[in-house]
Amino acid sequence: MKRLILGILCVGLVAFVAAGCEKSGSDSDGQTQPQGRPAMSFQDGAKNYDDMQFVCPVCGKEGLKQELHVDTDQGRVYFDKQECMEEFKGNEQKYLQKYQQLKRQPAMPDQGQGGGGS
Numbered sequence: 844m845k846r847l848i849l850g851i852l853c854v855g856l857v858a859f860v861a862a863g864c865e866k867s868g869s870d871s872d873g874q875t876q877p878q879g880r881p882a883m884s885f886q887d888g889a890k891n892y893d894d895m896q897f898v899c900p901v902c903g904k905e906g907l908k909q910e911l912h913v914d915t916d917q918g919r920v921y922f923d924k925q926e927c928m929e930e931f932k933g934n935e936q937k938y939l940q941k942y943q944q945l946k947r948q949p950a951m952p953d954q955g956q957g958g959g960g961s
């Protein structure tokens with residue numbers, strides 16, 4: 844009798860863990876889209892510092908605005924807020940370096956996700 848109870852407990856535990864996995868898996872459904880547009884979508888004829896710039900180099904947030912930009916030696920950089928643009932102007936090199944680190948983290952979820960597709 845003891846073995847039966849143990850077995851039921853085991854099955855219950857496995858089912859619980861599996862359910863938990865499934866739930867957290869379906870969470871990343873691709874709802875976290877980037878709100879803003881990349882620098883390359885701003886068709887203003889200027890050379891972009893980074894065509895795939897999605898985030899503000901000062902605060903790291905998305906939501907870049909075409910009218911908020913600074914032209915650096917290496918191209919045009921966009922910002923989400925006026926204050927970020929002003930901040931950048933005072934520390935151009937510092938924030939360009941910071942941006943290089945920021946952009947290593949992908950802003951978009953990988954589309955190559957999901958198991959078993961054949």
Ligand SMILES: [Zn+2]
Nearest residue numbers: 899902923927
């Ligand atoms: Zn900002």
